[in-house]
Amino acid sequence: xxxxxxxxxxxxxxxxxxxxxxxxxxxxxxxxxxxxxxxxxxxxxxxxxxxxxxxxxxxxxxxxxxxxxxxxxxxxxxxxxxxxxxxxxxxxxxxxxxxxxxx
Numbered sequence: 001x002x003x004x005x006x007x008x009x010x011x012x013x014x015x016x017x018x019x020x021x022x023x024x025x026x027x028x029x030x031x032x033x034x035x036x037x038x039x040x041x042x043x044x045x046x047x048x049x050x051x052x053x054x055x056x057x058x059x060x061x062x063x064x065x066x067x068x069x070x071x072x073x074x075x076x077x078x079x080x081x082x083x084x085x086x087x088x089x090x091x092x093x094x095x096x097x098x099x100x101x102x103x
Contacts, residue, residue, distance in 0.1 A: 014044045021049060025057045028102045034059060041068040041094035050098045059100035066096040 021036065028034055036053065038045050046066065053059050 010042060010044055013040070013042075014049065017045060017049055018052065021053060021057075025053065025059065025102070030102055032102050033062065034100045034102065035097065036100065037095065037097040039093070039095055041066070041096070046096035046098075050100070053098075053100055057102075059102050062099045062101055064096070064098040066094065068094040 017038070024034055024036075034053070036050060040046060050061065050064060054061055
């Protein structure tokens with residue numbers, strides 16, 4: 001099984017997310033809150049898209065949160081060994097969430 005993600009795949013995820021974001025913002029009422037969330041730790045899919053939402057669509061960032069298990073050293077947690085990943089293109093199990101308000 002190949003868990004390696006190509007740069008082309010990463011680029012396609014960001015493009016798809018941006019299409020979904022455009023549609024979500026279009027449907028959002030003034031004063032409404034958009035919760036943008038991914039199961040990724042990639043900056044291209046997370047912080048870059050949040051900055052786009054703020055700059056292109058004029059939404060205000062209320063809060064953001066993320067977890068990247070691979071940014072920490074390996075350790076045993078609840079019987080599960082969490083390991084460091086050397087290659088940043090390896091598939092990951094992290095998350096990102098940002099809440100933005102339409103003004």
